[in-house]
Amino acid sequence: MKNNPLVASEKKFLFGKTTKIVIAEGDGIGPEIMKATLRILKEAKANIETETIEIGEQVYLSGNSAGISDAAWEAISKNSVILKAPITTPQGKGYKSLNVTLRKSLGLFANVRPVSTLHPYVKTHFPNMDVVVIRENEEDLYAGIEHRQTDDVVQCLKLITRPGCEKIVRYAFEYAKAYNRKKVTCMVKDNIMKLTDGLFHTVFKEIAAEYPEIESNSQIIDIGSAKLATVPEEYDVIVTSNLYGDIISDIVAEIGGSVGMAGSANIGRKVAMFEAIHGSAPDIAGQKIANPSGLLNAAILMLAHIGQTEVADTIKNAWLTTLEDGIHTGDIYQSEISKKLVGTEEFADAVIERLGKTPKNLPASTLSKGTGKIEIPNYKRKEATKQLVGVDVFIDWKGEDPEIIGEGLTKINSHNLKLKMITNRGVKVFPEGLKETYCTDHWRCRFVSNTSNTDTKEPKYTSVEYEQVIALLSKLFQNGYDVIKTENLYEFDGQRGFSLGQGE
Numbered sequence: 001m002k003n004n005p006l007v008a009s010e011k012k013f014l015f016g017k018t019t020k021i022v023i024a025e026g027d028g029i030g031p032e033i034m035k036a037t038l039r040i041l042k043e044a045k046a047n048i049e050t051e052t053i054e055i056g057e058q059v060y061l062s063g064n065s066a067g068i069s070d071a072a073w074e075a076i077s078k079n080s081v082i083l084k085a086p087i088t089t090p091q092g093k094g095y096k097s098l099n100v101t102l103r104k105s106l107g108l109f110a111n112v113r114p115v116s117t118l119h120p121y122v123k124t125h126f127p128n129m130d131v132v133v134i135r136e137n138e139e140d141l142y143a144g145i146e147h148r149q150t151d152d153v154v155q156c157l158k159l160i161t162r163p164g165c166e167k168i169v170r171y172a173f174e175y176a177k178a179y180n181r182k183k184v185t186c187m188v189k190d191n192i193m194k195l196t197d198g199l200f201h202t203v204f205k206e207i208a209a210e211y212p213e214i215e216s217n218s219q220i221i222d223i224g225s226a227k228l229a230t231v232p233e234e235y236d237v238i239v240t241s242n243l244y245g246d247i248i249s250d251i252v253a254e255i256g257g258s259v260g261m262a263g264s265a266n267i268g269r270k271v272a273m274f275e276a277i278h279g280s281a282p283d284i285a286g287q288k289i290a291n292p293s294g295l296l297n298a299a300i301l302m303l304a305h306i307g308q309t310e311v312a313d314t315i316k317n318a319w320l321t322t323l324e325d326g327i328h329t330g331d332i333y334q335s336e337i338s339k340k341l342v343g344t345e346e347f348a349d350a351v352i353e354r355l356g357k358t359p360k361n362l363p364a365s366t367l368s369k370g371t372g373k374i375e376i377p378n379y380k381r382k383e384a385t386k387q388l389v390g391v392d393v394f395i396d397w398k399g400e401d402p403e404i405i406g407e408g409l410t411k412i413n414s415h416n417l418k419l420k421m422i423t424n425r426g427v428k429v430f431p432e433g434l435k436e437t438y439c440t441d442h443w444r445c446r447f448v449s450n451t452s453n454t455d456t457k458e459p460k461y462t463s464v465e466y467e468q469v470i471a472l473l474s475k476l477f478q479n480g481y482d483v484i485k486t487e488n489l490y491e492f493d494g495q496r497g498f499s500l501g502q503g504e
């Protein structure tokens with residue numbers, strides 16, 4: 001680890017508080033693009049002081065399976081802002097993804113990826129696109145809780161939490177306010193996942209109401225992604241959960257024509273990490289031809305995040321002017337538009353020469369026009385009255401006829417817990433299922449106590465004691481059923497906290 005006085009040495013020209021930044025130079029083209037980026041930051045008089053840490057390939061190969069040393073962790077814990085160049089994860093099993101480790105360990109809950117097209121200077125089909133994808137970064141299917149339960153069936157748990165939704169949705173609206181954005185679109189699939197995506201959507205509507213000055217709307221993720229890929233100019237800020245965000249942020253980068261150009265931010269309550277979206281490009285490493293724009297844009301996001309929005313605008317405008325002037329690295333060079341083919345260092349020189357200029361055709365950067373400040377309040381839980389009303393018992397059964405397992409389980413009337421229905425892969429197969437439904441060896445059997453009304457859509461459930469569930473499981477075991485898991489069925493403040501079976 002070394003202290004790098006590169007930028008701090010200019011302190012005498014600077015105002016305000018110097019922010020310490022942890023620098024990770026990365027692998028492949030990482031050191032080249034980092035050097036170019038830091039040179040631009042220094043010349044623009046960014047008020048930062050840097051400390052370099054070692055992470056990535058060499059650390060992995062030294063036997064550290066996480067790719068990050070204890071000394072690097074210590075530097076990160078002392079200084080809460082990281083500018084990271086791409087790293088190479090060695091091939092082979094046993095190496096953990098450093099990005100996932102950093103994201104999860106540091107609570108970097110928001111992934112922010114702005115992409116705006118630079119037509120005609122960078123090729124794109126969408127000249128007027130300017131989109132920011134804000135992706136929840138910590139939960140959803142990425143919690144990584146997976147189980148094999150039967151010969152045929154594996155499962156991955158999708159966990160969506162209210163604090164997770166509140167944090168990311170609040171961040172999206174605060175981001176819109178801080179960076180002068182006009183609209184926030186929520187993308188979910190709550191027509192199918194009524195509880196998980198439904199919670200995300202509910203929280204979105206609650207929080208959107210607090211920001212009447214910002215337009216808000218919601219779309220189902222499938223049509224939303226399709227529209228994004230065809231009319232991206234209709235979007236401004238998009239907020240979504242982890243998996244959908246992973247997919248749409250790549251769509252946005254790809255259609256923007258700028259995989260080598262975009263930066264991204266991973267934001268936590270305490271720590272924030274900024275990086276280019278591209279990888280370490282080993283195919284061109286050491287050739288001094290890499291485009292430093294992705295990392296430079298990440299650094300611009302970083303400056304805005306630490307409140308140096310004016311320096312961020314100055315650098316962004318100089319960068320836009322450089323592109324307008326046709327000074328292009330090989331990855332974006334087009335003979336009909338480009339004027340000069342340059343390498344990494346010459347590109348940085350060109351940006352430095354243009355500090356203070358604003359672009360003539362491309363929209364100028366306006367980061368300093370917003371509030372420049374994002375604060376996320378601490379979560380306050382609202383406790384609900386929780387009542388157990390039944391249990392879903394998942395059974396590994398190799399038969400094919402739902403009537404057989406259904407009739408067998410109907411006879412197991414244990415302490416007033418009775419079979420209500422059986423589903424197979426979510427579809428009701430007993431009682432009165434369709435013969436056509438394909439059944440695997442994974443049967444979800446719903447047991448509830450007597451319900452006091454005959455409306456099967458929304459019956460009134462009666463409360464159940466946990467001892468009844470345990471007695472039921474014992475009885476199932478004694479009767480030879482292979483119980484693979486259970487899910488308790490609860491009502492919260494009288495509202496059903498579980499989905500109905502398809503066809504129930």
Ligand code: NAD
Binds near residue numbers: 282293
């Ligand atoms: P890549 O993004 O490194 O390269 C894809 C293509 O884009 C290559 O042809 C490359 O030359 C080009 N390219 C990328 N950045 C460029 C730039 N700034 N200027 C000019 N051309 C550029 O993707 P990859 O080849 O799939 O991955 C290479 C390595 O990077 C792998 O080890 C991967 O694990 C790693 N990676 C790291 C990160 C990260 O650290 N955040 C992200 C993605 C991939």
